[in-house]
Amino acid sequence: MGYTEKFTWGGKELILKRETSPVDVSIQGGQVKLEKIDVNDPNLRPSNYAKAEGTPLPILQAEGVRVDLSKRTKEPMTFWHRNLECDELIFCHKGSIHWETELGNITLHAGEMFVIPKGIAHRSLPPEKSEGENIIVEFKIRGTISKLI
Numbered sequence: 284m285g286y287t288e289k290f291t292w293g294g295k296e297l298i299l300k301r302e303t304s305p306v307d308v309s310i311q312g313g314q315v316k317l318e319k320i321d322v323n324d325p326n327l328r329p330s331n332y333a334k335a336e337g338t339p340l341p342i343l344q345a346e347g348v349r350v351d352l353s354k355r356t357k358e359p360m361t362f363w364h365r366n367l368e369c370d371e372l373i374f375c376h377k378g379s380i381h382w383e384t385e386l387g388n389i390t391l392h393a394g395e396m397f398v399i400p401k402g403i404a405h406r407s408l409p410p411e412k413s414e415g416e417n418i419i420v421e422f423k424i425r426g427t428i429s430k431l432i
Contacts, residue, residue, distance in 0.1 A: 359408035378417030
């Protein structure tokens with residue numbers, strides 16, 4: 284049985300055929316490892332969980348990207364936010380969330396996402412009669428996000 288491995292960079296692709304699986308050899312030195320983050324973990328509680336003035340919890344960061352966890356469940360944001368550095372990709376993991384923006388309003392349900400372009404004023408509100416937990420993952424991305432589908 285042979286294995287195919289694809290390398291991608293800069294819009295190009297290199298295909299390598301090999302006899303052994305690329306995962307048969309492990310990386311040595313312990314510098315790189317797989318770590319799991321469970322956004323459903325009740326211990327990961329951002330300050331916006333039940334506070335109108337609270338903010339999301341930063342959970343990952345790399346050059347040009349930050350990933351925040353939001354669990355706005357009780358109170359709407361009492362302020363408007365305008366990110367002057369990044370586009371914001373908002374992904375609803377659980378529950379639902381309503382967004383008011385200067386481009387219009389949108390409600391997300393579990394599995395849905397949308398992009399707030401850099402510089403656009405916005406705020407989030409839990410949906411009416413929100414009883415459960417609403418888990419939102421926010422990706423702050425320097426540069427313009429383009430839809431590919």
